[in-house]
Amino acid sequence: xxxxxxxxxxxxxxxxxxxxxxxxxxxxxxxxxxxxxxxxxxxxxxxxxxxxxxxxxxxxxxxxxxxxxxxxxxxxxxxxxxxxxxxxxxxxxxxxxxxxxxxxxxxxx
Amino acid sequence: xxxxxxxxxxxxxxxxxxxxxxxxxxxxxxxxxxxxxxxxxxxxxxxxxxxxxxxxxxxxxxxxxxxxxxxxxxxxxxxxxxxxxxxxxxxxxxxxxxxxxxxxxxxxxxxxxxx
Numbered sequence: 025x026x027x028x029x030x031x032x033x034x035x036x037x038x039x040x041x042x043x044x045x046x047x048x049x050x051x052x053x054x055x056x057x058x059x060x061x062x063x064x065x066x067x068x069x070x071x072x073x074x075x076x077x078x079x080x081x082x083x084x085x086x087x088x089x090x091x092x093x094x095x096x097x098x099x100x101x102x103x104x105x106x107x108x109x110x111x112x113x114x115x116x117x118x119x120x121x122x123x124x125x126x127x128x129x130x131x132x133x
Numbered sequence: 134x135x136x137x138x139x140x141x142x143x144x145x146x147x148x149x150x151x152x153x154x155x156x157x158x159x160x161x162x163x164x165x166x167x168x169x170x171x172x173x174x175x176x177x178x179x180x181x182x183x184x185x186x187x188x189x190x191x192x193x194x195x196x197x198x199x200x201x202x203x204x205x206x207x208x209x210x211x212x213x214x215x216x217x218x219x220x221x222x223x224x225x226x227x228x229x230x231x232x233x234x235x236x237x238x239x240x241x242x243x244x245x246x247x248x
Contacts (some may be wrong), residue, residue, distance in 0.1 A: 123175030
């Protein structure tokens with residue numbers, strides 16, 4: 025069955041420290057993976073997708089099919105990165121998304 | 134331009150009552166999705182519309198839940214005989230199409246509380 029796992033509910037780091045938010049998936053087909061972010065009192069929004077291979081706000085994520093992972097990384101965390109982050113898997117031909125449970129990133133000054 | 138809007142933003146109802154939640158997608162978006170987010174969880178897929186038809190309703194938990202999109206734009210999620218376990222944030226998202234690599238844009242959600 026399709027599944028997305030984010031093992032950490034909370035990740036707390038100091039400003040300037042590196043950040044890695046973990047995401048593992050289970051899917052028998054060709055995966056299409058996303059990271060969504062929800063800042064305080066804002067709606068859920070797309071951060072990045074693996075097919076774009078782009079860096080957004082300094083964040084990158086590489087799809088590792090061997091390890092079935094799509095970890096989100098940033099070399100130097102900023103206080104404004106504090107938010108809830110969700111990893112999501114798109115499957116089927118309808119575009120529906122399966123989300124992980126989410127990780128709260130807290131960047132301390 | 135205007136994003137996805139949802140009304141009401143909050144709804145408190147008593148157990149056993151009927152509720153309707155409304156979603157206004159971005160103009161021109163043919164694909165519309167409903168998700169439910171329980172406390173401490175990620176959003177969970179409920180139903181997908183392509184145009185006016187429900188192309189995938191596999192996520193609806195039971196027959197108390199129903200959704201319509203009669204003109205291919207606004208959608209209404211209907212919940213009959215509400216239960217306390219239905220309490221959650223109901224999210225709507227729209228995209229240009231379901232197939233392909235189109236981004237889903239989310240609304241602010243409706244927080245439903247069943248007392």
